Amino acid sequence: MRHLFSMLAAIAFVAAATPTVAHDYRAGDIEIGHPWTRATPPAAKVGGGYLELTNAGDTADRLLGGSSPVAARVEIHNMEMTDGIMKMRPVPEGVEIPAGETVNLAPGGYHLMLLELKQPITEGEMVPVTLEFEQAGAVDVELVAGPIGSTATGHGNATSSSHEGHE
Numbered sequence: 471m472r473h474l475f476s477m478l479a480a481i482a483f484v485a486a487a488t489p490t491v492a493h494d495y496r497a498g499d500i501e502i503g504h505p506w507t508r509a510t511p512p513a514a515k516v517g518g519g520y521l522e523l524t525n526a527g528d529t530a531d532r533l534l535g536g537s538s539p540v541a542a543r544v545e546i547h548n549m550e551m552t553d554g555i556m557k558m559r560p561v562p563e564g565v566e567i568p569a570g571e572t573v574n575l576a577p578g579g580y581h582l583m584l585l586e587l588k589q590p591i592t593e594g595e596m597v598p599v600t601l602e603f604e605q606a607g608a609v610d611v612e613l614v615a616g617p618i619g620s621t622a623t624g625h626g627n628a629t630s631s632s633h634e635g636h637e
């Protein structure tokens with residue numbers, strides 16, 4: 471009985487963590503799992519982008535960057551611990567996706583950065599982004615916008631000031 475309860479709790483947790491239906495895309499050998507973003511505060515000029523990249527092929531590929539009609543630029547960033555402080559830095563060389571492996575762009579690590587947003591991202595919105603891969607080429611995906619509160623896990627208070635510095 472206790473086992474059943476914890477199983478139900480686990481299911482409830484998963485449901486809460488993924489408020490929207492998972493959606494996937496494919497470009498050549500690259501599978502793109504559940505691209506998402508977060509709603510932004512009214513004055514925000516930047517937004518994040520998160521997704522899972524799986525290389526089903528037998529040669530390495532590389533996510534080089536992207537573009538979006540809702541932002542002036544889309545960059546790839548990484549979060550790194552420097553002297554005990556989480557800092558973001560642009561990764562112009564992109565992210566390698568080794569053959570047969572999965573690379574996660576997620577809060578706290580590699581992520582897409584939508585810069586100079588033309589308007590705030592609202593919860594539930596589908597944000598179109600074109601991803602650019604070295605081998606697989608360009609592919610259009612849509613980021614599902616989660617609630618604004620979910621900023622706590624990634625681009626939270628500690629990093630929002632460094633985002634401002636991107637302007």
Ligand SMILES: [Cu+2]
Nearest residue numbers: 547558582583
């Ligand atoms: Cu960033």
